[in-house]
Amino acid sequence: MLTSEKIIILDFGSQYTQLIARKVRECGVYAEIYPFSINPEKLKELQPKGIILSGGPSSVYADDAPIPSFDVFGIGVPVLGICYGLQLLAYTKGGAVDRAARREFGRAELLIDSHDDLFKDLPSATNVWMSHGDALTEPPKGFTVIGHSDNSPICAVRSADRKIFGVQFHPEVHHTPLGNKILGNFVRTICKCREVWNAESFIESTIKIIREKVANDGVLLALSGGVDSTVAAVLLHKAIGEKLHCVHIDSGVMRTDESKTVVDLFNQSFNISVELVDGTDLFLERLKDIEDPEQKRKIIGKTFIDLFEESAKKYKDIKWLAQGTLYPDVIESLSVKGPSATIKSHHNVGGLPDKMNLKIIEPFRELFKDEVREVGRQLGVPDWFVKRHPFPGPGLAIRILGEVSKQRLEILRKADDIYLEEIRNARLYDEIWQAFTVLLPVSSVGVMGDERTYENVCALRAVTSTDGMTADWYTFPPEVLAKISNRIINEVRGINRVVYDITSKPPGTIEWE
Ligand code: XMP
Numbered sequence: 001m002l003t004s005e006k007i008i009i010l011d012f013g014s015q016y017t018q019l020i021a022r023k024v025r026e027c028g029v030y031a032e033i034y035p036f037s038i039n040p041e042k043l044k045e046l047q048p049k050g051i052i053l054s055g056g057p058s059s060v061y062a063d064d065a066p067i068p069s070f071d072v073f074g075i076g077v078p079v080l081g082i083c084y085g086l087q088l089l090a091y092t093k094g095g096a097v098d099r100a101a102r103r104e105f106g107r108a109e110l111l112i113d114s115h116d117d118l119f120k121d122l123p124s125a126t127n128v129w130m131s132h133g134d135a136l137t138e139p140p141k142g143f144t145v146i147g148h149s150d151n152s153p154i155c156a157v158r159s160a161d162r163k164i165f166g167v168q169f170h171p172e173v174h175h176t177p178l179g180n181k182i183l184g185n186f187v188r189t190i191c192k193c194r195e196v197w198n199a200e201s202f203i204e205s206t207i208k209i210i211r212e213k214v215a216n217d218g219v220l221l222a223l224s225g226g227v228d229s230t231v232a233a234v235l236l237h238k239a240i241g242e243k244l245h246c247v248h249i250d251s252g253v254m255r256t257d258e259s260k261t262v263v264d265l266f267n268q269s270f271n272i273s274v275e276l277v278d279g280t281d282l283f284l285e286r287l288k289d290i291e292d293p294e295q296k297r298k299i300i301g302k303t304f305i306d307l308f309e310e311s312a313k314k315y316k317d318i319k320w321l322a323q324g325t326l327y328p329d330v331i332e333s334l335s336v337k338g339p340s341a342t343i344k345s346h347h348n349v350g351g352l353p354d355k356m357n358l359k360i361i362e363p364f365r366e367l368f369k370d371e372v373r374e375v376g377r378q379l380g381v382p383d384w385f386v387k388r389h390p391f392p393g394p395g396l397a398i399r400i401l402g403e404v405s406k407q408r409l410e411i412l413r414k415a416d417d418i419y420l421e422e423i424r425n426a427r428l429y430d431e432i433w434q435a436f437t438v439l440l441p442v443s444s445v446g447v448m449g450d451e452r453t454y455e456n457v458c459a460l461r462a463v464t465s466t467d468g469m470t471a472d473w474y475t476f477p478p479e480v481l482a483k484i485s486n487r488i489i490n491e492v493r494g495i496n497r498v499v500y501d502i503t504s505k506p507p508g509t510i511e512w513e
Helices: 017-026 040-045 084-093 179-190 199-214 227-243 258-270 280-287 293-312 327-334 352-356 369-378 406-425 478-491
Strands: 006-011 030-035 050-053 079-082 096-098 104-112 125-132 135-138 143-148 156-159 164-167 218-222 244-250 274-278 318-322 359-361 434-448 451-464 495-500
Touching: 006 017, 017 030, 017 179, 017 327, 050 084, 050 179, 079 084, 084 096, 084 135, 084 164, 143 164, 164 179, 199 227, 199 359, 199 369, 218 227, 218 293, 227 244, 227 258, 227 318, 227 369, 244 258, 244 293, 258 274, 274 293, 280 293, 293 352, 318 352, 406 434, 406 451, 406 478, 434 495, 451 478, 478 495
Parallel strands: 006 030, 006 050, 050 079, 079 164, 218 244, 218 318, 244 274, 318 359, 451 495
Antiparallel strands: 096 135, 104 125, 104 143, 143 156, 156 164, 434 451
16 A cells, blocks of 8 residues: 555454554554564565554463564564563563463453553543453563553553553453554554545555556456445446456356346446346256355356356456455465465455466455445445445355255245345344355244145344454344244245354354355
């Protein structure tokens, strides 16, 4: 991103590292995450106005503790160490640490001893979230204690030149209600960053970058119907107009009228033409008799590529493929954590760029989902669309457990329509990250009227999440669930039992396959 007002976050493996970046960006200041193992030359090249050290699960005294190979406190810009970052500060600068300290996990009351800078405009006591093992018993030489709690005599410290700070608690999490203010004080007051990061400035600078990069080449974009590819298309169209070629493939495993909604939106609201490819028959033919989830995903991915490649042949000027990759995917590949096991092979148009000799353009590589939504709003994408729940590339095929058939697709579509309609009627749609129905390969006995039935079981799934990486099952008001169940059983032929999924992620995943 082209901004000189930048904060760099060094990741020491905390589950909250992404949250730090999001919270700093909410303050209007651009933040990027790098692994703690970044080399010092690269770090200096980035010209940060400040550095934040994340927390992490290790003790700095462990053999394999993540310790940078250089003095991160000596780069010459202000540094804030959070939790593990504070331990690292003590380790580097020589404070005393109680390694046998009682683990502290949960809410604590921070009592502020100095309101000068980091805690400017905060009350003298405020709730904070603690999650640590080792604890400081003596600040490093030249450091002053600026906050304590009943349990921890040293909760926050500051260097004599007021450039290095450390906090034992997590200002980035929701359970530290004034955490935004603390991070805001660090980035604005201490690092002196101006608030220049917002959706408008992103759009303006990205359009410039796209124009320079692409020049007169054509760009191909696979429009999935999701928020990311839709907003990417509108942004690219603004940047390069008719040089953008959008293709939408109807895989036949979409929800009711999904493809029509997407194409209509582009034609009517944006005057962008979209080539619609109907792949229903081919997808269903290739999915016939397939029950294994990974095989389904692979077949769908390959079929997308085959059809996409076929239709792309028409556009002779294409040199680029645009993708809606988001920042969390990028961070995953940079993370200090080892490569995680493949739980599911996520489908996108991977494989295509090499095959067709295309270069990749990813305008949202640096954005979080909620930022893409804001960019979408600024570009005039209607609110109802921007707020749509994520929908997976393999569509309903991974929500029909067992074999996918036209008949089962029809059953699931009807149940899904009712489910989402009732969620919208109850005004709960925006509270939920994702809600959908799953058709199980299980029949159960029921009684309707005076007759015995033996039909399918349908599961309802609804979760809250901030990025899809972790999720909690959603607590519906019981009367809403009752109405949904009642309507599905009465109105959808083929379903006689409805169950609700109460599994969080982890250990479950959001989708069932
Ligand atoms: P899981 O099921 O892995 O899903 O917890 C996390 C998020 O990713 C979505 N998802 C996909 N999105 N292609 C996509 O574009 C896929 O193959 C895919 N699989 C899962 C899922 O809906 C959830 O939002």
